[in-house]
Amino acid sequence: MSISIQHISKSYEDVTALKDISFEVKEGELFGLIGPDGAGKTTLFRILTTLLFADEGTATVAGYDVVDNYKDIRNHVGYMPGRFSLYQDLTVEENLTFFATIFGTTIEENYDLIKDIYVQIEPFKNRRAGKLSGGMKQKLALSCALIHKPNVLFLDEPTTGVDPVSRKEFWEMLKRLQKKGITMLVSTPYMDEAALCDRIALIQDGAILEIDTPQEIIKHYPKKIYDIKANNMYELILYLNEYQYNHSVYPFGEFIHYTDKRDDFNPDELVQFLKDKGLENITIQPTATTIEDTFMELAR
Amino acid sequence: MKKTNIIQAKNLTKKFGDFTAVNAITFEVKQGEIFGFLGANGAGKTTAMKMLIGISTPTSGEAEVAGLDVYKNPEGIKKSIGYMSQKFALYDDLTVKENITFFGGIYGLSRQQIKEKSTLLINELGLQKVAGELVGSLPLGWKQKLAFSVALLHDPKIIFLDEPTGGVDPITRRQFWEMIYKTAYEGTTVFVTTHYMDEAEYCNRVSIMVDGKIEALDTPKKLKEQFNVASMNDVFLKLARG
């Protein structure tokens, strides 16, 4: 096991950040920690990177205990915090050189590992880090976190606030790194990124809702979901909430995701109900379950 | 009911020195519409919005918001719009009631109006128990819903939402969108800037800005058909990659 977490709990004053968290990440796995802001993702990352003590429970990273062997962990892991945490007044190259130096290595020594990523920002190597675009900052931060060839890489919300193109590129980079044998724990608030991980843990309010592969998690969803659309979204939501057999009603893009309490649900009945209420252009059709649906079902 | 244009922009441009942040954008927003204003960070969304809410004077071009000219009457515009941003919305060190009273006062509501509105608003959001507590102690989702309601206190014609739902949990986010639908249903136009492409799917129409220009403008459905992809995210990827 590359990361092993056993019954970790943590509170700040009167707020419980983590409640009895346990899970394991296998060697070479790309593991996603999926949940909204305030779910406890960053707290868990800080405990695993030896920056915080847990109130209860134990954890090991790359075989080292996070409390007793914190110095070993600091030599063997890479960490990319949530905020952009590089020196804005240093150039791209100076930042990378600096982090290489404090890890006792050089850019040349580990160039093959970061090459894929670094070549994309190398043309700007004399630009100050503060003047880079969001996507480039992220690539630089990843290069810096990788410069000492860590066994385990912690990425705390690496794609938050980044445009879709950079997000996509970033995940492609992570996939390539995985092929080089690096274990990765990635946190993200974006449910659609869950599908890109080998396994995920859904987390909310400091508790794990479920852990499995994204495919399995979707399979566990107990209901059939329908996409419903009508000429007036607001009234549609009102009437669906009024409908006595509804199990859940959630806006979902241009549709409403609807589930029914009954096993023998007949969509035509619902359409009739909505028509009687005066709605027009009603469409209803079964749709595929997403991680987000599962998350909401579990979090209810 | 014939829908009139509540925002009209024609060749609206903003330059900072040599840099053109907003490059001759032309679009209109209809009354009661939920309009998504999309783009990556740095594409010029915020600059464009600042011109529309009367806090930045355009370099050239024309724009009317709620029937008022952005050059001649920015103060009038400020009175007819509501604004909520993710970065700053409410004072964390004031209580729920104090925040409502303060913002009501800023928009010139009478004491009586503030009293009525705050009772109404607190009941609607189910905040009776925490009305006397500091906003800072509330969960993020509650804060955002409260901020949204506060921005609507003075019954603006348009509400501008700047990245409103970043980071909140999926359920709260849906509750937030239900509030947006309700607002639009009641006739207030909703103008949402966001760089979350899945957020775009909720809007009636969206525009996508790339490097200061509006590169696409239509309903999410039509855009997806036009680019022959399954999601707005893919529309954006296709646009950005040219």
Added chain:
Amino acid sequence: MGRVGDRMKRFKGFIRKEFYHIFRDKRSLFILFGMPIAQIMLFGFAITNEINNVDIAIFDKAKDATTQEIIAKIVASSYFSNNETIKNESEIAAVFKKGKVKAVLIFEKDFSKNLIRDNKATLQIITDATDPNTANTISNYTNSILQKYQQEVNKDIQIAYQIIPQTKMIYNPELKSVFMFVPGVMTIILMLVSAMMTSISITREKELGTMEILLVSPIKPFQVIIGKVFPYIFLSVINAIVIVLLSIFIFKMPVEGSLFLLAFESILFIINALSLGILISTISKTQQTAMMISLMGLMLPVILLSGFIFPITSMPLPLQIISNIIPAKWFIIILKGIMLKGVGITLLWKETLVLIGMTVFFIGLSIKKYKIRLE
């Protein structure tokens, strides 16, 4: 490469980075190099206890040879210029009200006669005490001119019992205020540069989140601290040298004592201030807090309680006691001792020990308070 070599490389890399920060931030560059020069010039030229061509009015009721001679001497000095001559008592208030005249000298009637007959004559000095410092200085200067005159006159006459008062200013015989200010200014600047700049530069790493990355790396916390502090030791020493050179060459300030001792004591004080800076950074989360604590907690006491501007002996007892825990007080005593009195370590060992003690205490406390984790 050996472990020591590795460590040296890390350390060098760290220091190089610190210098990039310093030289790329115009504000910190200004505080580092602009402030010392500006302050020393300000205190040297603008804020001064000396008087120069102060306007005085003279009301000579005697109008005899002696008074004429004394007036001539007073006006001839560079301190005063005779602006008005007054003819009667009622005019005195009027000239003060006009505001230009700072003092009125009144010679009594029959001044010479009284002086010859009784060996005693009265010269009344009325000064405008709305500016007490100037008023005080004016009367001191007038007195000393009078005494000089008396000595000259009495030189030839043998009067056995006449006592000639003789005050002599030692150490700063010309009463040059800049000499008094230099030690204080140097103390302030070293405190500011060392304590404030280090505390800000450490808290900046916390604010930016880079401290998180540094903590999750093999570099040891004390290496981070030393790396942060070292550039400021270097820059503070340069500052100290600049200040001393400015005072010697522009203000002709003497350095009577050993330059070596001066250097040693300065470095000791710099380290003391740096350890205070580290201590501040351990208790503040943001640059703003660090700056506030540095200004309120360090600068104000240095200015008010160190004896730099207000003499400690004239403070109320509680403040006198408090002044003892302010490192700047001891450093100013040491500086004045070395620069003005030319005394050596034999007379300054006590103050030096106090400074060393404080430094060790602050360093110990910061090590204890320094966190290798985030909370």
